[in-house]
Amino acid sequence: MDKGKLVYQLLCAALLVVVGVLVWSNKQKSEELGNTPVSADVDKRQTSYILETVSKDSFDLPYPKVVGGMPLQEALSARSTNRNISNKPLSDQQISDILWAANGVNRKDSNMRTAPSARNCQEIEIYVFLKSGIYKYDALRNFLFLIKAGDHRREAGKNAFFKDAPLALVYAVDFEKMSEYDQEAKAFYSATDVGFVSQNVYLYCASNKLATCVCGFIDRESIALRIGLQNGKVLLSQPVGYINE
Numbered sequence: 001m002d003k004g005k006l007v008y009q010l011l012c013a014a015l016l017v018v019v020g021v022l023v024w025s026n027k028q029k030s031e032e033l034g035n036t037p038v039s040a041d042v043d044k045r046q047t048s049y050i051l052e053t054v055s056k057d058s059f060d061l062p063y064p065k066v067v068g069g070m071p072l073q074e075a076l077s078a079r080s081t082n083r084n085i086s087n088k089p090l091s092d093q094q095i096s097d098i099l100w101a102a103n104g105v106n107r108k109d110s111n112m113r114t115a116p117s118a119r120n121c122q123e124i125e126i127y128v129f130l131k132s133g134i135y136k137y138d139a140l141r142n143f144l145f146l147i148k149a150g151d152h153r154r155e156a157g158k159n160a161f162f163k164d165a166p167l168a169l170v171y172a173v174d175f176e177k178m179s180e181y182d183q184e185a186k187a188f189y190s191a192t193d194v195g196f197v198s199q200n201v202y203l204y205c206a207s208n209k210l211a212t213c214v215c216g217f218i219d220r221e222s223i224a225l226r227i228g229l230q231n232g233k234v235l236l237s238q239p240v241g242y243i244n245e
């Protein structure tokens with residue numbers, strides 16, 4: 001056999017091995033997080049907009065996409081507040097990915113989260129304001145459950161851009177989960193921990209060219225009533241959407 005042909009065949013074989021290893025490692029990573037996606041199913045979920053259109057008592061979120069994205073240094077370079085939020089809907093997959101980035105489970109064996117929390121209290125809860133209703137995010141089950149049907153997005157913050165944003169995340173602390181702390185420590189650590197969650201969303205948005213703005217200019221009392229918050233406090237809101245060009 002001529003030498004050139006042999007080298008070519010060896011290169012092809014090496015390429016096949018590299019592709020095989022990459023596919024296998026992606027699959028392993030997904031399975032580590034309890035995800036066993038069937039590819040046709042994933043395609044369907046990536047383009048579904050069920051949350052945009054109907055309110056459901058509960059909703060199993062599509063598996064979050066835990067690979068890919070921009071290199072971290074580039075995401076940090078691009079991280080910014082952008083108040084030009086378009087009303088274009090986000091898919092169920094995007095909503096799942098944003099919630100996972102915010103405070104999802106990234107170590108399934110111990111239920112640890114993408115955001116750190118003091119003494120691992122995991123006290124920051126995310127209320128998801130969508131056109132179809134307000135939901136609460138259950139990170140452990142990758143699941144949303146309905147708090148209130150209907151469009152309450154305008155009430156998630158006082159800035160005008162809340163009315164257009166397809167998604168507003170409302171961060172609230174659950175004081176039940178901080179029972180070992182006194183009042184002052186509860187306020188201090190929850191205010192600290194919510195910052196990590198918000199920054200995770202900022203970095204996700206930078207990586208995926210979405211607009212976001214964390215907001216303290218909100219009516220905490222009225223939101224707390226709307227979501228039926230008991231033994232907790234509304235901290236910040238953060239709308240997310242495509243960039244209005």
Ligand SMILES: Cc1cc2nc3c(=O)[nH]c(=O)nc-3n(C[C@H](O)[C@H](O)[C@H](O)COP(=O)(O)O)c2cc1C
Binds near residue numbers: 079080083214215216
């Ligand atoms: C705790 C906090 C509360 C904020 N509240 C609001 C707000 O209510 N409305 C608003 O338009 N921007 C708000 N911002 C966004 C800041 O104005 C913005 O982060 C700042 O101007 C710096 O811009 P950058 O995020 O692009 O670096 C808030 C930021 C933080 C950290």
